[in-house]
Amino acid sequence: MKISLAWLREFVELTESSDELRVILDDLGLVVEGVEHVGEGLEDVVVARIDEIRAIDGADRVRLVVVDAGHGPLEIVCGAMNIDLGDHVPLAPIGAVLPGGFEIAQRQMRGVTSNGMLCSARELGLGDDHRGLMVLDEIIDPVVGVGLMEALSITPDVLFDITVEGNRPDAWSVEGVARDLATRLGRPLSSPRLAEPNGEETSASYASASIDDPDLCGRLTVSVLRHVRVGPSPSWVVDRVQSAGMRAISNVVDASNLVMLELGQPTHAYDAAHVAQRTLRARRARRGETLETLDGVQRELATAGRGLGDTGEDCVIVDGDDTVLGLAGIMGGAASEINDATTDVLLESAYFDPMCIARSSKRYGLRTEGSNRFERGVDPGLALRAAARFVHVLRESCPELEWLRDPLDVAGITPTPPTIEFDERDIERVLGVAIGSDEVTSILTGLRFDVSVSGGRFAVVPPSARPDVRGGVAGSADVIEEIARLHGYRRLPRHTPTWPEPGGLSEQQKLRRHVRDVVVDLGAAECWTPTLGSDGDFDLLRPEVARVRITNPLASDEAVLRATMITGLVRAWGKNLERGAGNVVLAETGIVFAHPEETPSPRMTKGGVGGSVTLSLPQENERLTVVLGREGDDATVAVAFWATLAERLGLADVVVRTSDTPEPGFHPTRFAQLVDRASGAVLGSVGEVDTVLVEELVASAPARRLGLVDVDFDALSDPSRATRRSEFAKVPSRFPSAVIDLAFVTPEQLHSQDLASQLRGASEFVEKVELFDVYRGSNLPDGTRSLAYRVRFSSEVGTLSEVQVATARSQLIARAESLGATLR
């Protein structure tokens, strides 16, 4: 909202500079996004007449123009071609500083001296026209030597571009901002000049108004204005309307806009000649009714929309024939619009239910100045005051205007302002500081609250302009916020609280940090790939699987929640490869989603209007995915990467177990599950990226293998699934240990880690079992391979004897044989 300082000054005396006012407005929560100085830089610009135009030798883009600005001929070099002798144009003389800070100096060009600058509208900040000089003869009757601001009747002004928060409909007007300033600065607030009804007849003798649905229309006032002559507005009205960035249209429309900007009340003027029986009635729209709005669109009324809880309720204004004239508070219809022939006007000034306006406006995609205000809540007490202001403004251009007495005023249901009770201690409890009851009273009175105080206890009633102030305890919070706001947030004390409860991270959060640290230590660059992807990408790994879809995506390839990070990381690797940087390990820790239909136990949560229903939501699974893309990376490196990670995380025993049902995205014959031996839980997968996927995602895919580790972080951080080594440390035996190597010919089905695990348990003296060689060859029976383990024996009580070692060795061999292995 652009607010003119000159306009504000009509309501409150303001001696502060625009910079000071900016700080005050910010501190009041009326955030100033920008300040525009109207007329700044035009002070020295004068009207000059063009007396002579001469070519300059050797220059075809510029000419020498001789002008007179009241002090005799002045030579100026000028590039504009849109001028003729006798034209009047703006001259910025030497020393003038134009808007934007450009200072005019004497310049030499092509051997000619230029003594100033002739200006275009854009150079003066007066418009966008930059095609040539601003030729003043087209807009005024110019007089040589007169200041440009005087010639154009520009009054210096400051425009504050203010953002008004959604809970402050009362501040969305000049008067509202002025009220905050007046209260903060302790100055009186003036009221604008209002008209009195002057007609002989009563309004009821000429027109009628009624409300069918008082819940949707809380107040409907109709003023009858006769002898209206539609024409241009006085210049001050045009200035005011334009200062807010609106276009001046006609005296009636401009008066309506001025009142809305000044007081916050949208009004609507109907041509009485086109309103059947001169009757305005507010009611619910009925199913099947239609309306062509002023924007030329045919609207089906009372049709339920997509919005949560939207039943399709519309409030409309109808005439005496029950014909729909307009969508109440949002947009009128074409039929009853004011036109040049209008003489009698029905002026509607009303209050509509904010929620109804909000829903209709959203459903039709119609956001208007009126709907924006009504949906936040217009002051229901303002209607007739706004009409009186409207008449006062319009009368200046229509002196014979007659406002019939006793304007129609029909009451529906409006919110009843609550009475809020609180005491001084409540203020201190919320703000952490006591604020004296005199100051509280003066602040609230300034904001037009009714205040009564007795013994430190306040009972206050907010004005009807403050629908944001609720009843009960919430209301006292609202009132205390107003007290704090006007007192000044910056004057409130600060105190840093402490409490006995310790802060800290959860075990899961610590583990996450640990995992990410180790992954980075192992050479990975952490990525952030998109949560939202395309159906195409989803189908690459999970065709025909239900997916979680976005209803209103920004782009069609950002419409599906990811079920894996593999796709995103391989794409990211491909992009880096194209840049010649494919020698990288990329990792991501993030959430992937599964459709409720795809999960055995979907997440159930409260939802619906009022949280009254139970919804099943997608399962969210946090994972760690690592794509190893360096030259030489493959599934074995992925296994080693995992083994190192598992070791660093202190996992007790996780088996890398091949499986015939590879996870999507993995190379089907270079895939293994990571299975916790003790719990049997699958913690993730390891292997290579499926080459088919790489070819699909990376345009210039070279024949390179990509290692892949994909860990279910939720499983990893669940101690019942991911078994940790004991925290208790073991002191190694001080006695020498014995090392033996054992090679077994084993069936392919016997897992090397299972055998190792069995060997570890076969004798009490086993300290460590480590696989060091796998051999396959024609000298071994079909379906077998040789697994060679290095076994270290030790005892805590003494040096092991040869006999003890031999016994242990036979125990291990016997255990291996029981599993189908034979000593090689």
Add this chain to the structure above:
Amino acid sequence: MTSSPLANLADQTAKLLATIAGLDSIDHLREAEPTITGKRSILSALQKSFGVLAPEDRKEAGAQLQEARRVVESALESRRRELSQAARARTLLQDGLDLGDVVVGDVRWPASVGHPSLIAITQRELEDVFVAMGFTVSEGPEVESDWYNFEALNIPPAHPARGLWDTFYVELGEPETVVLRTHTSPTQIHLMEEAVAKDSLPIHSVMPGRCFRRDTPDSSHLATFHQIEGLVVDRGISFADLAGVIETFTRAYFGPDIESRLRPGYFPFTEPSAEFEVTCTICRGEGCRTCSQTGWIELGGCGVLDPAVLAAVGIDGSEWSGFAFGFGIDRCAQMRHQIADMRALIENDTRFLEQFS
């Protein structure tokens, strides 16, 4: 009458089908393709020879040829599928590796230097500041019901304040009942509900997480972003405590010469509400382009918990009070590292990633 160029079409088709059946590898198929269906094929030659036909015969001939081409092309495609499936099966068989047999000690491992994500580093640093101040860290889901994301936070359906959050809706249940969370605030509700259920008040926690807004990305906004939110519910908590926590955090994170200040703002879930600003980290308060000459940069929002929010989760507002605050993690990273275009954060260009350690 000249003999029709299509007289031998059936024979020629059969020959082509035989050739296709004889192709034994994808490479051979690729080599042979131009002579089977391509420009050098008999089918194309026949097409060109139609010139000799009477115009009324051309249509009939064209239809015959098209049918022949369809048969040949479909045979070629199914052969291509067979061969590529066979090739894939062979590759998979050759590639087959028992990953259980990997001797980890023998794996030769290429070296590389890793780099943590800038967002992760920033989040960790922010968490650490708050942990040192006595906060725990909590997390919540990224997909939420409308209830948790809006209504429990005192933002009923169709409330104009919803315009503050451009929402992505998830296609589940009734329209607009499920959303990608637009802020981390729903985690506050979960946390308070849990504390009520377990009778474990007070709460002092920060909640970092990923959020989504339907906003076309530009140099200063991403549709996916990260926030950190703080919540304190305890006895005797006031606006002064909020201002103190914000100030302590500001100095701890940005440095001792950076200050904070509050100005009135509006959030439906806090009352009084405030925006908090910190000294511009570029000009240190002198005034520059980044801060529009004000010397201050807006960082986030905060306020005293609205009694309606406490009531919605069943916390007794006469015993407990609290405050909440929230701001962008990405924005902190952007401020500290002077990132000219936020989109660099999601491009995963290693030249960008390598700058962070």
